[in-house]
Amino acid sequence: MDSILFDLDGTVWKDFTLIDGAAETIHALQEAGKRVVGLSNRGTHSRRQIAAYFQEHGIQWEKEDIILSSFLAADYLQTHYPKLPVWVLGEEGLREELAEADLTLAAKPEEADWLVISLHTGVTYHDLNQAFRAVIHGARILATNQDPVFPGKDGLQLDVGGLIGAIEASTGKKTDIIVGKPSHFMYQKVMQQAGSEPEKTLIVGDSLTSDIAMGAMFGLKTALVLTGNTTREQAEISSIKPDLILPSIKELPFT
Amino acid sequence: MDSILFDLDGTVWKDFTLIDGAAETIHALQEAGKRVVGLSNRGTHSRRQIAAYFQEHGIQWEKEDIILSSFLAADYLQTHYPKLPVWVLGEEGLREELAEADLTLAAKPEEADWLVISLHTGVTYHDLNQAFRAVIHGARILATNQDPVFPGKDGLQLDVGGLIGAIEASTGKKTDIIVGKPSHFMYQKVMQQAGSEPEKTLIVGDSLTSDIAMGAMFGLKTALVLTGNTTREQAEISSIKPDLILPSIKELPFT
Numbered sequence: 001m002d003s004i005l006f007d008l009d010g011t012v013w014k015d016f017t018l019i020d021g022a023a024e025t026i027h028a029l030q031e032a033g034k035r036v037v038g039l040s041n042r043g044t045h046s047r048r049q050i051a052a053y054f055q056e057h058g059i060q061w062e063k064e065d066i067i068l069s070s071f072l073a074a075d076y077l078q079t080h081y082p083k084l085p086v087w088v089l090g091e092e093g094l095r096e097e098l099a100e101a102d103l104t105l106a107a108k109p110e111e112a113d114w115l116v117i118s119l120h121t122g123v124t125y126h127d128l129n130q131a132f133r134a135v136i137h138g139a140r141i142l143a144t145n146q147d148p149v150f151p152g153k154d155g156l157q158l159d160v161g162g163l164i165g166a167i168e169a170s171t172g173k174k175t176d177i178i179v180g181k182p183s184h185f186m187y188q189k190v191m192q193q194a195g196s197e198p199e200k201t202l203i204v205g206d207s208l209t210s211d212i213a214m215g216a217m218f219g220l221k222t223a224l225v226l227t228g229n230t231t232r233e234q235a236e237i238s239s240i241k242p243d244l245i246l247p248s249i250k251e252l253p254f255t
Numbered sequence: 256m257d258s259i260l261f262d263l264d265g266t267v268w269k270d271f272t273l274i275d276g277a278a279e280t281i282h283a284l285q286e287a288g289k290r291v292v293g294l295s296n297r298g299t300h301s302r303r304q305i306a307a308y309f310q311e312h313g314i315q316w317e318k319e320d321i322i323l324s325s326f327l328a329a330d331y332l333q334t335h336y337p338k339l340p341v342w343v344l345g346e347e348g349l350r351e352e353l354a355e356a357d358l359t360l361a362a363k364p365e366e367a368d369w370l371v372i373s374l375h376t377g378v379t380y381h382d383l384n385q386a387f388r389a390v391i392h393g394a395r396i397l398a399t400n401q402d403p404v405f406p407g408k409d410g411l412q413l414d415v416g417g418l419i420g421a422i423e424a425s426t427g428k429k430t431d432i433i434v435g436k437p438s439h440f441m442y443q444k445v446m447q448q449a450g451s452e453p454e455k456t457l458i459v460g461d462s463l464t465s466d467i468a469m470g471a472m473f474g475l476k477t478a479l480v481l482t483g484n485t486t487r488e489q490a491e492i493s494s495i496k497p498d499l500i501l502p503s504i505k506e507l508p509f510t
Contacts, residue, residue, distance in 0.1 A: 123380045125413075132413040136404075148425045149391075158380075158387040158425040165424025170403045170417030 001221065003194035004029055004252075007181075007205030008040040008050070008066075010228020011249060015153060016053065019227050021250030023058040030060065032254055039190045041180035041210065043069040043118030043144025043160065045093035046100070067190045069144035069180035070094040073116050074101035075189065076142065076179055085111055087139060089131040089163060090118035094144070109134035117167065117175070118144040119160040128166050135171040145180030147210075151229065182214035191218075204252065206230055208240040216240065225249055256476065258449035259284055259507075262436075262460030263295040263305070263321075265483020266504060270408060271308070274482050276505030278313040284507075285315065294445045296435035296465065298324040298373030298399025298415065300348035301355070322445045324399035324435035325349040328371050329356035330444065331397065331434055340366055342394060344386040344418060345373035349399065364389035372422065372430075373399040374415040383421050390426040400435030402465075406484065437469030446473075459507065461485055463495040471495065480504055 006012050012022045029036050038061060042050070047063040047070075054061045070093055077086060078101040085106035088095055094116065098105065106112035112134040120127065135141060141164075148161035164175055179185040194201060198219040205211020206228025215222035224235055224242035227249070235245055246252060261267050267277045284291050293316060297305070302318040302325075309316045325348055332341060333356040340361035343350055349371065353360065361367035367389040375382065390396060396419075403416035419430055434440040449456060453474040460466020461483025470477035479490055479497035482504070490500055501507060 121380045123383075125376045125378045128378075128417060129413045132404075132417065133410070136411060148427065149387075155388070156391060158384045158421070162383060162387065162421040162425030165420035165422075166413070166417040167420075168424070169420025170413040172403065 001034065001202045002200040003035040003037065003196035003202070005190055005194060005201060005203040005220070006036065006038050006249070007203070007207065007211045008038050009042065010151070010206035011204055011211075011225050012038065012059075014151075014228065018057050018059075019249055021248065025249050025252055026059050026061075028254055034254075035194045035196060036061075036065070037190055037194045038066040039068075039181070039186060040066070041069045041145035041147055043073065043094055043180070044091045044120075045070065046096040047071050048096065049093050064193060067186065067193060068097075069186070070097040070118060072179035072185050072189060073118070073142055073144050074098045074103060076177065076185060077101065077103055077114060077116075081114065084113035086114045086116055087112035087131065087134040088116050089123070089127060089167070090116060090120050090144070091122070094118050106134070109139070110137040112137075112139040114142055115139040115167070116142050116144070117160060117164055119150075120163065121157075123163060128163070131167055132170050135167060135173050141167065141173060141175040142177045142179065143175050144178075146175070146178050147180075181210045182217060184218075187214060187218050204249065208235065208238050208242070212240050212242045215242075223252065256289065256457045257455040258290040258292065258451035258457070260445055260449060260456060260458040260475070261291065261293050261504070262458070262462070262466045263293050264297065265406070265461035266459055266466075266480050267293060267314075269406075269483065273312050273314075274504055276503060280504050280507055281314050281316075290449045290451060291316075291320070292445055292449045293321040294323075294436070294441060295321070296324045296400035296402055298328065298349055298435070299346045299375075300325065301351040302326050303351065304348050319448060322441065322448060323352075324441070325352040325373060327434035327440050327444060328373070328397055328399050329353045329358060331432065331440060332356065332358055332369060332371075336369065339368035341369045341371055342367035342386065342389040343371050344378070344382060344422070345371060345375050345399070346377070349373050361389070364394070365392040367392075367394040369397055370394040370422070371397050371399070372415060372419055374405075375418065378418060383418070386422055387425050390422060390428050396422065396428060396430040397432045397434065398430050399433075401430070401433050402435075436465040437472060439473075442469060442473050459504065463490065463493050463497070467495050467497045478507065
């Protein structure tokens with residue numbers, strides 16, 4: 001393997017706490033000359049914020065080594081619709097990525113050509129209504145990801161899928177583009193950053209339907225870790241088969 | 256006609272302002288010995304609150320003369336599931352109706368057997384997440400109504416349909432029961448209150464798909480008013496045909 005792609009939540013960290021052995025494993029891979037890239041459907045934060053966290057916790061990742069759906073949203077719009085004003089239903093990290101890509105935020109929802117939806121755990125009725133307005137006045141919808149739930153401190157929590165549902169059900173419109181895993185947007189960007197061939201690339205993640213499915217879809221080697229969303233029992237009865245199943249990132253062979 | 260059923264929003268009032276002539280028309284009908292009943296998909300308020308408003312504004316309606324979806328929700332649960340604890344995604348008026356029907360509110364969302372969803376213009380992420388939790392822990396979903404939008408002060412606003420969408424999309428569950436127009440729950444309750452035969456009953460409303468459709472579905476006479484959601488042009492091209500089209504409640508013939 002030339003390159004190793006790591007899902008973040010449930011694989012490298014969980015709720016802003018590193019998983020045991022993550023820093024050592026990533027360091028050893030980097031020392032062995034591998035390209036190591038992080039990827040996540042997280043649209044709440046910017047790459048700068050996440051890289052800063054990892055650097056504080058002993059993982060040497062530059063901003064460019066981390067591909068987040070917030071960045072993909074900004075990158076997609078900058079590439080294809082650089083002049084169109086955007087309305088955001090989401091958090092500060094997403095706005096930071098949009099600003100870094102020189103996109104224009106609409107002053108009013110009625111003036112937006114795109115609504116970008118991500119998780120927003122501070123969302124209010126006003127926020128939902130402003131996003132609704134953008135769409136009934138013609139904005140198309142880009143979602144950073146469509147995960148329905150995420151594991152929070154006290155159990156499962158409502159994820160961006162719920163916010164998408166609110167906007168779709170009230171407007172009667174459907175989301176036009178979802179940039180997060182397992183999309184080709186995510187795949188292409190992360191492979192471009194890794195700079196290697198699919199057959200020489202391993203993706204490591206805790207989700208069968210997101211990480212392992214994306215790897216299988218594009219011909220990567222795949223390793224499931226059991227520190228996140230998926231149990232060994234679930235993996236054994238699933239039709240999605242990883243090449244490897246490991247208790248955690250700590251047990252990753254450095255091949 | 257023995258009984259006249261009035262939709263409220265867009266027909267009798269609009270955003271807590273009476274439509275010109277509403278008090279006089281309703282008074283004249285009552286004086287002429289007609290049964291006059293108000294009905295609304297509004298699940299945000301209690302009948303007591305709405306009756307108090309109308310009495311202050313010169314319309315003599317008792318609480319029992321007003322059938323709201325908040326009341327229907329409470330009535331349905333009290334009739335069929337009187338012992339089961341309920342979680343509320345909605346406003347104070349809905350809670351008042353549930354309390355009046357002696358229903359028990361669950362202390363935690365995990366303990367609820369029913370989630371009741373209505374419009375909640377103060378909704379936060381926390382509220383959505385608590386409702387989400389009720390459903391993933393087994394609560395069935397009752398919605399007061401499923402209107403996607405309502406006309407607010409500054410244009411269309413996201414209605415209860417959006418909140419339902421958030422819960423359905425994040426939980427993967429579907430709403431079990433919707434009690435508001437044009438359901439048979441609303442029809443039966445309002446006819447019971449009116450105490451008349453369908454062919455001697457006129458329903459007056461501003462919505463083709465809700466008021467006029469419900470009337471047509473159950474064999475009532477129907478009158479569309481143009482003071483709310485529907486224009487004459489929309490009425491003329493619609494497949495839903497009211498018996499009468501009137502500029503407003505003011506022009507209602509007292510037959």
